[in-house]
Amino acid sequence: MKALDKTTAQKIKLAIFVIAGLSLFILGVYLIGNQQSMFGSNARIFATFNNINGLKIGNNVRYGGLNVGTVKGIRMVNDSTIVVDLTIKKDALGYIRKNAKAALGTDGLVGNMIINIVPGSEEIGLLNAEDTIHSYRRITTEDMLSTLNVTNENAAMLTADLLKITRAINSGEGTISYLLKDSTMALNLEQSIRYFRQTAASTSKMISHMDDLIVSLNNKNNVIGLLRDSVTANQLKSVVSNLETTGNDMNKLVANLNATVTRAKEGDGAINYLSNDKSLVKKIDTSVNSLDATLHNLNEASIKLNENLEALKHNILFRGYFKKLEKEKEKQLEKEIK
Amino acid sequence: MGTQKTINSLQVFLTEVGDISYFAGRFFTDVFKRPFEFKEFLRQCYNMGNRSLLLVGVTGFIIGLVFTLQSRPTLQEFGAVAWMPSMVGISIIREIGPIITALICAGRIGSGIGAELGSMRVTEQIDAMEVSGTNPFKYLVITRILATTFMLPILVIIGDAIALYGSYLVENIKGDVSFQLYFSEVFSSLEFGDVIPSTIKSFFFGFAIGLVGCYKGYNCDKGTEGVGLAANSAVVYTSLLLFVIDFVAVLVADLFYEL
Numbered sequence: 001m002k003a004l005d006k007t008t009a010q011k012i013k014l015a016i017f018v019i020a021g022l023s024l025f026i027l028g029v030y031l032i033g034n035q036q037s038m039f040g041s042n043a044r045i046f047a048t049f050n051n052i053n054g055l056k057i058g059n060n061v062r063y064g065g066l067n068v069g070t071v072k073g074i075r076m077v078n079d080s081t082i083v084v085d086l087t088i089k090k091d092a093l094g095y096i097r098k099n100a101k102a103a104l105g106t107d108g109l110v111g112n113m114i115i116n117i118v119p120g121s122e123e124i125g126l127l128n129a130e131d132t133i134h135s136y137r138r139i140t141t142e143d144m145l146s147t148l149n150v151t152n153e154n155a156a157m158l159t160a161d162l163l164k165i166t167r168a169i170n171s172g173e174g175t176i177s178y179l180l181k182d183s184t185m186a187l188n189l190e191q192s193i194r195y196f197r198q199t200a201a202s203t204s205k206m207i208s209h210m211d212d213l214i215v216s217l218n219n220k221n222n223v224i225g226l227l228r229d230s231v232t233a234n235q236l237k238s239v240v241s242n243l244e245t246t247g248n249d250m251n252k253l254v255a256n257l258n259a260t261v262t263r264a265k266e267g268d269g270a271i272n273y274l275s276n277d278k279s280l281v282k283k284i285d286t287s288v289n290s291l292d293a294t295l296h297n298l299n300e301a302s303i304k305l306n307e308n309l310e311a312l313k314h315n316i317l318f319r320g321y322f323k324k325l326e327k328e329k330e331k332q333l334e335k336e337i338k
Numbered sequence: 339m340g341t342q343k344t345i346n347s348l349q350v351f352l353t354e355v356g357d358i359s360y361f362a363g364r365f366f367t368d369v370f371k372r373p374f375e376f377k378e379f380l381r382q383c384y385n386m387g388n389r390s391l392l393l394v395g396v397t398g399f400i401i402g403l404v405f406t407l408q409s410r411p412t413l414q415e416f417g418a419v420a421w422m423p424s425m426v427g428i429s430i431i432r433e434i435g436p437i438i439t440a441l442i443c444a445g446r447i448g449s450g451i452g453a454e455l456g457s458m459r460v461t462e463q464i465d466a467m468e469v470s471g472t473n474p475f476k477y478l479v480i481t482r483i484l485a486t487t488f489m490l491p492i493l494v495i496i497g498d499a500i501a502l503y504g505s506y507l508v509e510n511i512k513g514d515v516s517f518q519l520y521f522s523e524v525f526s527s528l529e530f531g532d533v534i535p536s537t538i539k540s541f542f543f544g545f546a547i548g549l550v551g552c553y554k555g556y557n558c559d560k561g562t563e564g565v566g567l568a569a570n571s572a573v574v575y576t577s578l579l580l581f582v583i584d585f586v587a588v589l590v591a592d593l594f595y596e597l
Contacts, residue, residue, distance in 0.1 A: 007377075010384045017388050021492030024499050028533060031525040058529050108421075 041090040043129035047102035063117040068092035102135040382485035398497035402504025424527035435498035440543035444576040448551040452572030455555025456565040483548035490544030531595030539587035
């Protein structure tokens with residue numbers, strides 16, 4: 001009985017061990033199969049490529065970065081077309097347009113090959129099962145090597161030409177050779193550079209001054225700064241407006257004066273007579289001369305009268321009167337001072 | 339003299355290979371013949387499977403931990419720590435899990451079978467079984483070879499799972515990677531081309547352990563020295579054979595799955 005119990009316990013333990021191992025195996029297989037879209041509702045579509053770059057069965061298919069399926073088969077249909085069978089989840093198929101494109105890529109920098117489905121335009125209908133999508137042509141290593149080959153050939157030609165030029169320069173042919181070998185040219189160049197440096201320093205100084213000037217222009221203390229002031233600008237506007245009005249008035253005045261002068265010149269008035277009659281001028285001249293003589297006589301008479309009056313001041317009869325006048329003047333002056 | 343020695347060694351080797359082949363042929367002839375020693379088979383399964391589980395589990399766990407700890411700094415240099423689950427998963431499932439488990443079992447089970455059957459041969463228990471009418475080959479050899487053949491794949495699967503868990507623990511502690519993310523990354527990088535060949539080769543590993551262990555024990559020389567030699571040579575031959583089988587398995591798997 002005891003031995004039987006032991007055997008039964010061993011059997012149970014063995015069963016647990018086996019079940020655990022098989023469960024782990026089944027779980028692992030299920031998870032791997034699930035990753036490869038083996039379970040669930042799937043649809044089959046095709047993608048055509050010219051070059052699949054080592055794509056293998058089982059590689060992932062992505063749409064918008066999501067794993068939506070796997071590569072189920074690869075077959076060559078002619079010398080330049082390879083058709084890849086893709087198993088896509090039916091849920092994802094409801095979002096892929098008929099003009100979507102397949103592009104080969106790698107998972108990471110050096111990862112497995114993957115197929116990226118690039119979304120198509122919205123106005124085109126949705127993709128159905130068994131439909132075919134086209135692919136972008138990917139730049140292959142051969143393409144890059146071919147381009148590199150052309151580049152290398154060009155580089156070789158350039159190098160050959162450069163060699164010819166260098167040899168010509170070394171043998172003293174051409175302008176460049178002359179420039180390189182002429183020692184005075186170097187001195188001139190050095191001098192030019194020195195001048196250029198001085199010029200640059202001066203220019204720098206000048207720019208600094210100009211900068212100061214430009215800064216000062218913003219200052220309202222000077223004319224331009226004042227001009228930049230809006231109040232001053234308005235005032236100037238007003239002044240200009242007034243000047244314009246004055247100018248108009250002046251024009252009118254000048255026109256009137258012009259008319260007056262014309263009338264004076266051509267009319268029968270006194271001014272025309274005065275300006276044109278030469279005898280009248282002579283008469284006036286004579287009159288002025290006699291007036292001048294008369295005034296001279298009057299001047300002399302007044303001097304003599306002054307002398308007479310001075311003499312009267314010192315006369316006994318009139319001295320009192322003049323003193324009285326002086327006293328009144330003084331009184332008047334004191335009053336004004338007070 | 340030297341050539342003669344080489345010829346003798348070659349002769350011994352070929353005789354040994356021929357004997358083992360004959361032994362294997364006898365196994366395939368008798369395995370389908372009645373009576374089936376089912377109880378003994380289950381007992382051997384328990385002895386070889388359940389009793390090896392702790393050793394395989396601990397070894398797998400340590401292998402997972404150490405492998406991740408050792409690889410991490412190198413991957414970190416390249417900024418490729420995110421590839422750790424994929425790398426560890428593929429390495430353990432494809433190669434490390436099966437071969438390490440098989441080597442452990444070769445040491446524990448192969449030597450055990452060699453020593454057990456060897457001592458039975460030395461003490462003439464096998465002869466006694468023959469006299470008593472029990473077929474010792476069916477009772478002792480077939481049950482043991484079948485037990486190792488069927489138990490080793492299960493041990494490998496459990497060992498792989500424990501090793502991956504050990505690796506996950508390191509990633510979780512060092513890189514703050516969640517359980518779901520780690521195992522999602524592991525299984526996204528695995529394919530049937532990784533799991534199926536390694537599982538199939540585990541059956542061959544188990545068969546080789548059982549076959550060599552039983553052969554060495556069943557054909558043990560008389561004397562106590564023969565028992566020790568049987569146990570020792572069972573481990574040595576099995577270990578060598580495991581690597582040969584592994585090499586052939588990889589070549590065959592490459593034909594079918596383009597690894």
